[in-house]
Amino acid sequence: MEAQARGLLETEPLQGRDEDTVASADFSSMLSEEEREELKAELVQLEDEITTLRQVLSAKERHLVEIKQKLGMNLMNELKQNFSKSWHDMQTTTAYKKTHETLSHAGQKATAAFSNVGTAISKKFGDMRSHSIGYSIRHSISMPAMRRK
Numbered sequence: 001m002e003a004q005a006r007g008l009l010e011t012e013p014l015q016g017r018d019e020d021t022v023a024s025a026d027f028s029s030m031l032s033e034e035e036r037e038e039l040k041a042e043l044v045q046l047e048d049e050i051t052t053l054r055q056v057l058s059a060k061e062r063h064l065v066e067i068k069q070k071l072g073m074n075l076m077n078e079l080k081q082n083f084s085k086s087w088h089d090m091q092t093t094t095a096y097k098k099t100h101e102t103l104s105h106a107g108q109k110a111t112a113a114f115s116n117v118g119t120a121i122s123k124k125f126g127d128m129r130s131h132s133i134g135y136s137i138r139h140s141i142s143m144p145a146m147r148r149k
Helices: 002-008 016-024 033-070 075-091 094-148
Strands: none
Touching: 075 094
């Protein structure tokens, strides 16, 4: 008996098929005429309150726009301010600082490595040029001497 009572008092949320069953059930036959009239009155009152709240919200939104216009604030300025604030907030995070520091250090190492490679290539080209100039001078001097023999 207790298991049956517990089953009736379950607090689990409704599942999809349970919601469909509840939605298709006709509870109006279980309500008395007085309860039905009370619910209808409550429904009308809630709809009126929602309509009033929408009107108040709309009026407040119009007032907000007017104030922003008077202050010279427009959508672009707000986006810039939001972006600037977000960028600043991001830059102050620990993760950003650590990442920035790591990438900066890696950039310095990469710059040094590229510089060393550039210097080595320049030196190699210089060596090749001086060697080829020396070779061509020697070659041009020795060729006529070889022809005379």
